[in-house]
Amino acid sequence: MRLVSHLVRGAARPGVLVPAPDGDRVLDLGPALPGRSVLDVLADPAVRAAAQAALDAARPADLLDRAAVRLLPPVHPGTVYAVGHNYVGHLGRDADPAQRPAHPNVFVKTPNTLGGPDDPVVLPPAAHEVDYEGEIAVVLARRAHRVPLDEAEACIGGLTLYDDVSARDWQRRTSQWALGKCADGFGPLGPAVVTTDEALPLAGRELTVERDGVVTARASTDDMVFSPAFLVHHLSQLLTLEPGDVIATGTPAKLPEAADAHRPLRHGDTVTVRVTGLGALTTTFVDPPASPGARTADEPTPTRTTTGGLP
Amino acid sequence: MRLVSHLVRGAARPGVLVPAPDGDRVLDLGPALPGRSVLDVLADPAVRAAAQAALDAARPADLLDRAAVRLLPPVHPGTVYAVGHNYVGHLGRDADPAQRPAHPNVFVKTPNTLGGPDDPVVLPPAAHEVDYEGEIAVVLARRAHRVPLDEAEACIGGLTLYDDVSARDWQRRTSQWALGKCADGFGPLGPAVVTTDEALPLAGRELTVERDGVVTARASTDDMVFSPAFLVHHLSQLLTLEPGDVIATGTPAKLPEAADAHRPLRHGDTVTVRVTGLGALTTTFVDPPASPGARTADEPTPTRTTTGGLP
Numbered sequence A, B: 001m002r003l004v005s006h007l008v009r010g011a012a013r014p015g016v017l018v019p020a021p022d023g024d025r026v027l028d029l030g031p032a033l034p035g036r037s038v039l040d041v042l043a044d045p046a047v048r049a050a051a052q053a054a055l056d057a058a059r060p061a062d063l064l065d066r067a068a069v070r071l072l073p074p075v076h077p078g079t080v081y082a083v084g085h086n087y088v089g090h091l092g093r094d095a096d097p098a099q100r101p102a103h104p105n106v107f108v109k110t111p112n113t114l115g116g117p118d119d120p121v122v123l124p125p126a127a128h129e130v131d132y133e134g135e136i137a138v139v140l141a142r143r144a145h146r147v148p149l150d151e152a153e154a155c156i157g158g159l160t161l162y163d164d165v166s167a168r169d170w171q172r173r174t175s176q177w178a179l180g181k182c183a184d185g186f187g188p189l190g191p192a193v194v195t196t197d198e199a200l201p202l203a204g205r206e207l208t209v210e211r212d213g214v215v216t217a218r219a220s221t222d223d224m225v226f227s228p229a230f231l232v233h234h235l236s237q238l239l240t241l242e243p244g245d246v247i248a249t250g251t252p253a254k255l256p257e258a259a260d261a262h263r264p265l266r267h268g269d270t271v272t273v274r275v276t277g278l279g280a281l282t283t284t285f286v287d288p289p290a291s292p293g294a295r296t297a298d299e300p301t302p303t304r305t306t307t308g309g310l311p
Helices: A038-043 A045-057 A149-155 A167-173 A228-236 A256-261 B038-043 B044-057 B151-157 B169-171 B228-235 B256-261
Strands: A002-008 A012-016 A025-028 A082-084 A107-108 A135-140 A156-160 A187-195 A206-211 A214-220 A246-248 A269-274 A279-286 B001-008 B010-019 B025-030 B080-084 B106-107 B135-140 B157-162 B187-195 B206-211 B214-220 B246-248 B270-275 B279-286
Touching: A002 A025, A002 A038, A012 A038, A012 A045, A038 A045, A038 A156, A038 A187, A045 B157, A082 A228, A107 B106, A135 A228, A135 B214, A149 A156, A149 A228, A156 A228, A156 A269, A187 A279, A214 A256, A228 A246, B001 B025, B001 B038, B010 B038, B010 B044, B038 B044, B038 B157, B080 B228, B135 B228, B151 B157, B151 B228, B157 B228, B157 B270, B157 B279, B187 B279, B214 B256, B228 B246
Parallel strands: A082 A246, B080 B246
Antiparallel strands: A002 A012, A002 A187, A012 A025, A082 A107, A135 A156, A135 A246, A156 A187, A206 A214, A206 A269, A269 A279, B001 B010, B001 B187, B010 B025, B080 B106, B135 B157, B135 B246, B157 B187, B206 B214, B206 B270, B270 B279
C-alpha cells in the first residue's frame, strides 16, 4: 500500500496513492479511518486492516485525481536522521569500492526542514549554492531501542523518498554540516510511504535523480552500503527511534557529466527522485516572495563555485 | 526571575527558583498561572507580569524546599542547536586567540537527548568514552526568521545551563558528530531559565565545570567568540528558530591538568556546570538498570519531548 497524507478542508487525512497509466489517483481514507493518520495505519494492525478493506472496496468513481489533491508530508518525524556516503559502485565519480565506509556517517535534519511532496523549496537569500540529493527514506513504525539486527526490520513501517537539500556554501564553512542542511523546507519527503510488504527487500531497484528532466544520478540499491535494517539497529544502540522518525539513507554521487555541468539551483528548477516501486518525488525550487521590509543577512557573499561531490 | 518547571501530581507546573544561603526554595506558580508553562512566562508579557506579582506577594511559608521538588527541563525545545569551539583565551589548552573561528560550527542535539536537572544520564552500554561539557544555553522566547543582529537579543527569553554529553568513541568514528551527541538523555538542561533582565549582558561571568567536586574547566564569558544575539541572528538567516528552541553556546576546553587526568564517565560520577548569576546544573551518570533477558524494550527512557513536527 502507498500511503499518503492529503489536505481536506484544512485537515490532514490518510489516503492511498493508486498508480494508473493515465494519471495517479488517491483514495481518501478519511471516511473509513476518522481521526487516523498514516502513522496509525503503519503502526496499528487493526487500522492497517481497515485501510486495506477500504482500498479493496473502492470503486473507480471513489478515487480522486492526484493532481486535484494537495499532498502533505506522509509523516511528521520528531527527527530525521540522514546518512552521508552510503553508496559504492562505479556509477558515481566519487564512488570507490575500496573506500567502503566502516560506519554510517550520520547527521540530523531538524523539524523545520520538513516539506511535503507538493511544497516548493524556497531558496534562502543567504545561501548561494543550494544543491539537491535523492534518497530512500526509512519510516519507523515501532519504537526502536537497542534492537538486534535480526529484529530491526520489524520496526520499519515503510519506505519513501527524500531530497536532502543542502546549502553547500554553508555546509563547507565548518566541520559540522548542520547549517547547510537545516534551512527551512530543505527536506521534501514523500509522496507515499510504501509499506514494507511492497518496499522490501530493496535489492535490485534503481534510484535516479533528475534535474529539469535530465538524469544526474543513477544507482542500484545493490550499491547501498548500510541497509535500512542495519541503520535502525545501529542508531538504536545509542538513541531511541520513535514511530514516525525517518532515516534518510543517503544519495549516490552525481554522474561525472552532471557533476561537471552542475550549477546551484535557481528559481524554477525542478528535481525528481525516482525509485523502482517507490514512486517519484518532484520538487520545485523558488525564490522567496518579495517582502519589501525584509532585511537579509550581513554575511559576506561567498565565492560561487559548483560542488558536485559533497554529500 | 529564575524560572523552573516542576512536577506536581504528574503534571508540569511553572515555578520560580529562589536562591537562599540555607538552601534554595521554589515558588510554585501553578495556582497563579493555571495551565501555563515556563515558555508562556517567557513569551507573554501578561503572564510574565502575573508571575512577577505572585513572586512579589509570596511569603516565606509559601516556598518549597528545592530538595523536595522534582525539577523538569524548563522548556521542551523542538530543536537544540549546539556550537563547537566557541571560547578563546588562555585558560584552556586548546584555546588559541589566533585561531578564532570565522563561523559558528553548529550541530544538532535531537529531542531524545533532553534531560531535566534531576534526571541522571544513563551511560549506554554501546558507548565506552562518555564525556561531559559545560555550556550556557540560550532559550528563544520569540520566533526568529532572518533577524537582523540588532534585533536578535529581543528574541531571547533567557539563559540556562547545559551539559552537552558526548560519546567520544562514536563521535570520532565519522566526520559528523550526531551519533556521539544524540544518545538518549545526553542533554541535561536547567535548572532555571534566568530571564534576560538578569542574564544579559553576559560580560564578565565565570563558567566552571566540576567533576566530582574538582574544577576541570574554567572560563570567562568574555572569551566567548559568538554571542547569544549573534547566534540567533546567524542561524535565523537559514532556519526559523521557534519559541522554546535552545542554542547551546559551546564549552570551554578542559584545563590542561584535567585533560591529562581525564577518564570516561562512570557510574556514580557527577558533573556540575556553574555560571555566575545563572545557577548550577549537577548531573549524575549511572549505568542502565539491569534488564534480564530484555534486549529491546524494557528500560525507562528519558523524557521524550514534543515531537517538533511542522506547525
